[in-house]
Amino acid sequence: VYIKGIVVASAASADKAGSFVIADSTGAVFSYNKLILNVGDEVIIKTKYSTNKDLPQSNTTSIYGVLSKGNDVSSYKQTTVDFTGETLLAKLKEEGQSTAKLVEDIYGKMVKVTATLKAGKYINLFTAGQESYLVSVYCSDEDNEALNALIPEGQESVEVTVYGYFRQFNNKDGVQSIYLQLSSYELAK
Secondary structure (H helix, E strand, C coil): CEEEEEEEEECCECCECEEEEEEECCEEEEEEEEECCCCCCEEEEEEEEEEECCEEEEEEEEEEEEEECCCCCHHHHHHCEEEEHHHHHHHHHHHCCCCHHHHHHHCCCEEEEEEEEECCCCEEEECCCCCCCCEEEECCHHHHHHHHHCCCCCCCEEEEEEEEEEEEEEEECCEEEEEEEEEEEEECC
């Protein structure tokens, strides 16, 4: 199967392949296979349908062609599902990972989460009263460094807003969380 679309989230850098999300007018799909594609690339990929933990994903086998680079992806933010850390936590507790409703609400859509970023090797977002992360963000090494640089010197955390695509659920020690593939980020307003 061939899919033509815009890369709207990517963990790749100039010289390091990463997983990505490709979108068109019908929605978006996560590709676990690592390729060097950047946000804004319009591409045609060769892929097979696959699943991970019962969630659909693309098993991309190759890039058929890069049609253009640097395309604006801001229009994809118009279909954003908007959460604060507290509202996402409440939704996870209410619906849980086993229900199709939560997946229906967020799969293939841009998810916006405003929560607390704590300094560390991984980009994880927390909400008040949570010791375990609520959201784990997959991104390039450069985005990881840039996000950590948002934390003011002498502080351990900062409120941020991230935009990304739902990848999967995680249930660690009975605490529900989600994984997002990063599209963009900013300091919380």
